Amino acid sequence: MAERGYSIFDTGIGRCAIAWSPAGIIGVQLPEMREIDTRRRLYQLYPDARELAPPANTQAAIDGITALSRGMVCDFADVALDMTGIPTFNQRVYAYVRTIPRGETRTYAEVAAGVRASGATRSVAQAIARNPFMIIVPCHRVLEAGNYADKISAFGGAISKRRLLSIEGTSRMPGKTLFDVLLPVAPPRPHP
Incomplete structure (x- = not known):
């Protein structure tokens, strides 16, 4: 089997991880609460990956993830993904x-x-x-x-x-807010 690698990197949202094969990215792990948990999750998913310097395709993905996490525009169109085993x-x-x-x-x-x-x-x-x-x-x-x-x-x-x-910068983020969850609106009470 060809060698798989991974790298841990800093972003505006914490320490992320990325794993790759010679064919492309095989996975991205967003930060857990602690870096050790991020590493543990990555190891569970890709036990055969070794920590290596990222190749060009992976570095482009890292640069894009880092830019996006800081609110900058990025484009992942040219980042190759390894879809082996994905339905x-x-x-x-x-x-x-x-x-x-x-x-x-x-x-x-x-x-x-x-x-x-x-x-x-x-x-x-x-x-x-x-x-x-x-x-x-x-x-x-x-x-x-x-x-x-x-x-x-x-x-x-x-x-x-x-x-x-x-x-x-999504202007409209519909859905429940913390306020909605903590202080839900009580249903109307029926009249006696």
């Missing part, structure tokens, strides 16, 4: 999600329609939840029905979709 449907979803412009969002249903699988909203949600290419495949731009921006994929670390959308 074909998920690949279609990731290709579509990569086309969502910065500052815009889509719902799972809109992504399903975009990949010509209108009835596959749940499958889109599952693909997004399994996205190993955080930021490069901007799954934070895909929201639940009702436009809630609360969840992020299993590779998301401690960063929320809402925070990533805020960094990108």
